Amino acid sequence: MPREAAPSDPQDLAILVIDEDEIRASIIEEGLREAGHQRVAVLADMRNLLARIEALAPDVIVIDLANPNRDLVEHLSHVSRAVSRPVAMFVDQSDAGVMEAAISAGVSAYVVDGLRKDRVKAILDMAVARFQAYSHLRExxxxxxxxxxxxxxxxxxxxxxxxxxxxxxxxxxxxxxxxxxxxxxxxxxxxxxxxxxxxxxxxxxx
Amino acid sequence: MSAGNTRILHERIRIGFMPLLDAAVPVIAARAGFARRQGLEIELVRETSWANVRDRLAIGHFDAAHLLAPLPIAAAFGLTPYDVPLLAPMVLASGGNAITVARHVWEAMKAAEPQVVANDPVSTGRALKGAIEARKARGEPPLAFVVVHPFSSHNYELRYWLAAAGIDPERDVAIAILPPPYMGDALAAGRIDGFCVGDPWNSRAARQGHGAVILTKPAIWPRSPDKVLAVRSDWAEANRDVLRKLLIALLESARWCADPQNREILVSIMADESVLGVEPEDVLAALSGRMPLADGERLVPGMLEFEAGGANRMRPADARFYAGQMQRWGQVELPDDTEARLARIFATDALEEAASALGISFDTSADPTEAQLFDRIPR
CATH class of the missing domain: 1.10.10.10 (Winged helix-like DNA-binding domain superfamily/Winged helix DNA-binding domain)
Known part of the structure; x- marks a missing residue:
């Protein structure tokens, strides 16, 4: 997916869902599309993950917490200076409940630097709700x-x-x-x- | 983090850990009765990433955690997502890591330096530099290494050793992150050329035949603090008595883990599906110190230490070394009050109090003024 100029509305965000649980990944993908996001990619196979993330150049990464590759995703912001678009874990310091809900539901989100909070929060809220619903269903x-x-x-x-x-x-x-x-x-x-x-x-x- | 939480936790303590051999001290404290003797019930939660351990400690899912020693420093310098100060009162394990390369890299190292001896940081460094120069001359891409986390001893010791050998970690090799359980497969499949990780993952790669263990952590940095017990500073304040009891249990556990007489039981507990889920022989290598090095099995003194020589106390020089490496590799610009911040993170008063209850005292007079890296020790 080639990068263009900075997107002007939320619908233009490139979102990557990383989840080995393909059913849950598709539920999240569907939720994102319903919310009007068109550029959604899903990775369920973890091989060569870093190169594939870099190739997709997402604005937002949604990843499940059971996935050991969270540490790898965080590397995008730390080790490699070659990465031109550093990502950071999405944390809303003004609202501690958001993170607690996300971690408890088993999901977290990473965003590229400079992305506005409110645009990402809606995505994370949706992912949290769907993760919860999915885990109830599975139970x-x-x-x-x-x-x-x-x-x-x-x-x-x-x-x-x-x-x-x-x-x-x-x-x-x-x-x-x-x-x-x-x-x-x-x-x-x-x-x-x-x-x-x-x-x-x-x-x-x- | 709420007051309601802490009140319940006087009896139950939830500790998050990563499936590594150096989680033995909290695992044994929970499983062998050391915690119960202090009136504590430890619930162990195995995690899948350091990011999870960090986040769940920060938001209060865990009361304490088995953590990479540099991570609390990173938290204090605002390099982690949460602004939650951590206290790391005890070193849970020293050493334990090694650098493993693919067989073809070891062959290239031998071709470049026929006299190369595994576990000698100078000769392996020279050999790797030779192998890298030969690759460059042939126009081949840089060797790809992986470590477990950006703020890990693994990242810093690999870079330190490479740089000491005249290899630029930023340009001459590529260093990425990969979770430990995936490293062996990635090496076998040729997707990476080497890694720096805690055991059992090195011994396992050697035993399975695709990895050559070229260097161990004690050869790079003897008696280096690798994992710590971390708690939130506010939790420590509100639960002084619980923390003291926990530290007593952990110190007793450390002593038990270090006793060779208990090795057989330790191996079976750590290899079990509920902890590491690997073959007992993979666990035995680092615990006994008999490491399957690239040129044969040898005894590596201090390969993995749980308590020897006051190793449970973080020495200020070692904390300073970690902070210094973070700056060296561009992760942080150290502020003027770094020393004071490090002293707060690794405050040892709680540990000393717990130790005195067991009749243990720490000798600080022998503390080195700087961390004892291989190229700084007079030979």
């Missing part, structure tokens, strides 16, 4: 997936107990529940131990 999906998995495991463990100890379905279930309460573990964990132990003894592979 929900995760707990649904785990509940399903637990139910399957519990059924298998129940069948194993019924067979090995000659218990009825109800009794097998209550035995597992009592054990879970006594050991302060989830039912799913108890069931998993029973299933893997049984597999070990009978020689079945998971």
């Amino acid at each position: 929900e999906l995760e707990s649904t997936r785990r509940a399903l998995e637990d139910r399957k495991l519990i059924d298998r463990a129940k069948a194993i107990l019924m067979k090995l100890r000659g218990l009825g379905e109800e009794e097998a279930y209550h035995l597992m529940r009592r054990t879970a309460m006594r050991e302060n573990r989830r039912m799913g964990e108890i069931a998993r131990s029973i299933v893997s132990t049984a597999n070990l003894i009978t020689g079945d592979e998971e």
